Amino acid sequence: MIDEQTEALVRRLKSIEGHVRGVQRMLEEDAYCIDVLRQTLAIRRALEKVDALVLERHLATCVTNAIRSPNEGEREQAITEILEIFAATRSVSEK
Numbered sequence: 001m002i003d004e005q006t007e008a009l010v011r012r013l014k015s016i017e018g019h020v021r022g023v024q025r026m027l028e029e030d031a032y033c034i035d036v037l038r039q040t041l042a043i044r045r046a047l048e049k050v051d052a053l054v055l056e057r058h059l060a061t062c063v064t065n066a067i068r069s070p071n072e073g074e075r076e077q078a079i080t081e082i083l084e085i086f087a088a089t090r091s092v093s094e095k
Contacts, residue, residue: 009053
């Protein structure tokens with residue numbers, strides 16, 4: 001069963017998908033470049049919001065459960081995964 005948060009995330013992604021298709025049409029119709037760039041910026045911001053919501057949920061559920069776990073390997077894995085994602089997002093923003 002899909003919860004409310006998941007449904008909200010799926011709706012956001014479907015909206016983003018529609019925006020991407022809109023940008024594709026803009027390019028096919030030779031739209032003004034700045035207008036295209038404004039739309040792609042909006043898409044990136046929308047994806048960043050999805051990322052933030054997914055991360056928030058992950059921290060509140062999976063990571064919290066792992067940190068409370070008596071299993072040291074599970075705790076270490078949760079921390080390693082968060083650090084890997086943090087490093088990956090930093091490397092993307094530095095490009």
